[in-house]
Amino acid sequence: MGLNLDSRILALALARMVDALANSFLVVVLPLYIGSQIVSLPTFVGTTVQLGAVDFTLTAELLIGIVLSLFGFLNSFSQPFTGSLSDKTGRRTVFLLFGLGLVAIGSAGYLVFTDYLSILVMRALQGIGAAFTIPVTVALVNELSDEDERGGNFGLFNTFRLLGFGVGPIVAGVVISTGPYRIAGIDITGFDAAFLVAVVGALASFVLIALLIDDPERTENEAADDISIAVRDPDGSGLDPVFALGLATIVMALSIAMFAPLANVINTRLDQGTFLFSVQFGATVLANVVFQYPIGRLSDRYGRRPFLVGGFLLLLPTTLAQGFVRSSELMIIARFLQGVAVAAVFAPSLALAGDLAKEGQSGSTLSLLTMGFGLGVAFGTLFSGILVGFGFSVPFVAATVLGTIGLFLVYTQVGETVETSTPTPVGSD
Missing domain, CATH: 1.20.1250.20 (MFS general substrate transporter like domains)
Incomplete structure (x- = not known):
């Protein structure tokens, strides 16, 4: 290609x-x-x-x-x-x-x-x-x-x-x-x-x-005149795949946004300064910058779904680890790998929604994902400040639990839209 x-x-x-x-x-x-x-x-x-x-x-x-x-x-x-x-x-x-x-x-x-x-x-x-x-x-x-x-x-x-x-x-x-x-x-x-x-x-x-x-x-x-947002799949078998992706996107964005409001707590816990925190924060952005484009192109060839599922599988341990690591270096690694997970999810999910968008409805269809990302960031920054009062690891454990729900939604509700030599049906092992 x-x-x-x-x-x-x-x-x-x-x-x-x-x-x-x-x-x-x-x-x-x-x-x-x-x-x-x-x-x-x-x-x-x-x-x-x-x-x-x-x-x-x-x-x-x-x-x-x-x-x-x-x-x-x-x-x-x-x-x-x-x-x-x-x-x-x-x-x-x-x-x-x-x-x-x-x-x-x-x-x-x-x-x-x-x-x-x-x-x-x-x-x-x-x-x-x-x-x-x-x-x-x-x-x-x-x-x-x-x-x-x-x-x-x-x-x-x-x-x-x-x-x-x-x-x-x-x-x-x-x-x-x-x-x-x-x-x-x-x-x-x-x-x-x-x-x-x-x-x-x-x-x-x-x-x-x-x-x-x-x-x-x-x-x-x-x-098109029919620009309503579909919640259920037209065949009645479950959620509309784009709606399911929107919900999963909220979880994904929430997982990465919880880090920033905890700057002072993280610096104290890891006995580090603001420079190392900025490196940890930027590691996720760097991973996204490096991997978004190649993963997006690979999804054109090998399909969207493998990267969506793989991205969420990687998102879970990398989010959970941030609540328990005790060194600045391990936090940098966890944040970078979390950024790889986000890159594996976001570009293929937008492409999949674009694949499914009807003629003249790209704006309303894709807005579900962009709205989901914005809501995830807003709620993530709010929830982390509240949940950290119950213990440092609590926000990350909660985000991991929500990430498991996101993985379940992607795995069971989102099918493949790219024709490959070995197409993957929804819910197959």
Whole structure:
């Protein structure tokens, strides 16, 4: 199978990389910005309220958590709607450009507004903007891909996206720490410089899409009226395979997202500094970057299902191990192998959903997986902070149990979509 990159897929991947870099900037910048003296916080911060028999303090950290989670939940829950709407209208690029415009406006708003409520509104605007870009982008990748190159194209797309997501926080830290700046006689703080980078990133993606991407040709009847989400398989034998993959994707994303909120606890437990934690965190991203594209291409040749099942089989021990290892080196290995597991699942699952998507319904079909990933990240960061109070290993044990359910769903509900010399039926040994 030769290397044959479609320039349109590459343009979409580059645009998504720049957009992901700009968005991941804000994951680092906003907590620091809200915690600084620049932002005016509500007067109730620091007060204590009584919830039954428990006293609960309204902290700045709570407000930071609300801002960060608002983006994730608005983004995730809106994706089926925006994906379906783009199916119905058949206007992919218009939706994509509109979403990038909202993201840019939200980023620019941080330069103007310095009160907490306005920041909350700007982040909500960005969440809605992302809901327009993510399902539409994967729908375009699906519709521009030949059947025998779909897995590789999704692998390429995810590789670039993860590169942007992984590099963004590092660059953000450098931009903030080396500020303030003086450009053309104007003083710019490190925060303002970071927000400007986010604006420029969104606008650069906008230009790439506007210049290089057109909507795929389609007939009127391809913009299907029936864009409802199927839960049951049409033959009544079980769950719809894409819906089952969406549930499994939530579990997969939850498993990798539980690590970040436990930074201080992990550093204390392993007697390490922040550098080693950053290496452990980045190991999963690195593995995804390295393996997404080759695994996606292999799934085009050998089928989606072997990689989905194998990925979940690897996900279970690598997630569980993180709750019990006692050395920094072993944690790095566990995180890297967990990243390999995620790479084995995500690109083939998107390709399989694309294989099954009906004409004109790529947006609504694939949005189930992109929504599932967003929800998994949102719930993972929330649950790990709660469950760690019962013991360090508890979040990882719980994620492993959920991963077992994800493996069961994939093994019993998801069949093969690629014709191979030895096709694998659902539920076969």
